[in-house]
Amino acid sequence: MKTPSISLRTRHLLLVAVLTAVSCYQPVSNSSGQSNDESETSYASTSSETAEPGNGTPDSGREKEENQVESSGGPVGGGFRANLESNLKRNGVDPASAIDQSNAVESRILSEYGAVFLTSAVPPPKVMFTSEAEVSGFQSKAGVEQANLGGTSIELQPKAMAALKKASEDAKAKGLSITPRDGAEAARRSYSKTLDLWNSRFLKALDHWRSKGRLSADQVSKLKGLPIKQQVSEVLELEKSGIYFNTFFNNSILYSVAAPGTSQHLSMLAFDATEFQNPEVRKILAANGWFRTVQNDEPHFTYLGLMESDLPAYGLKRVSKNGGEYWIPDI
Numbered sequence: 001m002k003t004p005s006i007s008l009r010t011r012h013l014l015l016v017a018v019l020t021a022v023s024c025y026q027p028v029s030n031s032s033g034q035s036n037d038e039s040e041t042s043y044a045s046t047s048s049e050t051a052e053p054g055n056g057t058p059d060s061g062r063e064k065e066e067n068q069v070e071s072s073g074g075p076v077g078g079g080f081r082a083n084l085e086s087n088l089k090r091n092g093v094d095p096a097s098a099i100d101q102s103n104a105v106e107s108r109i110l111s112e113y114g115a116v117f118l119t120s121a122v123p124p125p126k127v128m129f130t131s132e133a134e135v136s137g138f139q140s141k142a143g144v145e146q147a148n149l150g151g152t153s154i155e156l157q158p159k160a161m162a163a164l165k166k167a168s169e170d171a172k173a174k175g176l177s178i179t180p181r182d183g184a185e186a187a188r189r190s191y192s193k194t195l196d197l198w199n200s201r202f203l204k205a206l207d208h209w210r211s212k213g214r215l216s217a218d219q220v221s222k223l224k225g226l227p228i229k230q231q232v233s234e235v236l237e238l239e240k241s242g243i244y245f246n247t248f249f250n251n252s253i254l255y256s257v258a259a260p261g262t263s264q265h266l267s268m269l270a271f272d273a274t275e276f277q278n279p280e281v282r283k284i285l286a287a288n289g290w291f292r293t294v295q296n297d298e299p300h301f302t303y304l305g306l307m308e309s310d311l312p313a314y315g316l317k318r319v320s321k322n323g324g325e326y327w328i329p330d331i
């Protein structure tokens, strides 16, 4: 049952969201200087629900006219963590069970990959999946949509796929294309795949630092035998002293591959695009709710399903790196 105060709050949120969308839109600059108004307006504000659905009703047909894509409840005050908690609750997940705030690894992973928790699709129920069963359980609950893009069959959550197909059509209309990078793995992945990817960097780096005399044989064998969560923790500790585990041993492994169980690809909300270097393609993806949210992972896009102009209100900040933009948690 509705209460007057919630109804007023709903209206206030809607008003703020609409005003923000109207007044704060600033096109992302790009080398070609072309306007992206067409695709920006095609992806509309997502403010048709309250932060706690069930307590309010969509205001009117007004949002229906504006919004082609159904959305989350719109930003709540309080920055990234408040919005994350609100979105988890919206999906029936207790934030306390999703994130162990006292765990250094989880905090670090949240600050690196956390934008995905704001998605208007189904957010992952925890920072770190720990088994194949957990991942496949989530994937079947969230729903798996298959499509052929550029000759490759890929799988994503239904909302993410719909937005990607729309982006692909928008790109085609401009004589561009959006295609998966490195086959089907550009989208949905299994837990074991993320474990393989982790090991491809982790084991190589162990050999490297062993040969440089920075790690002893004992340390190497101990690290290999650790349970995965502890292994990630130890790797991040070693990186503090310059023993890096990425491909070139000069940066954190987290910018090279995700820790096992933490990849946004497990949530079927990530897509690696071949054409990531084209700023026009990035604008089209952004206009359809797809943004880069993992620094240094240049081909990797995350389905947030939100308007770019709303992202700061959700607690994300825009950072520029190597001429490209990323939206990361402002924490």
Ligand SMILES: [Zn+2]
Pocket (backbone or CB within 6 Å): 265, 270, 271, 272, 297, 299, 300, 301
């Ligand atoms: Zn990726």
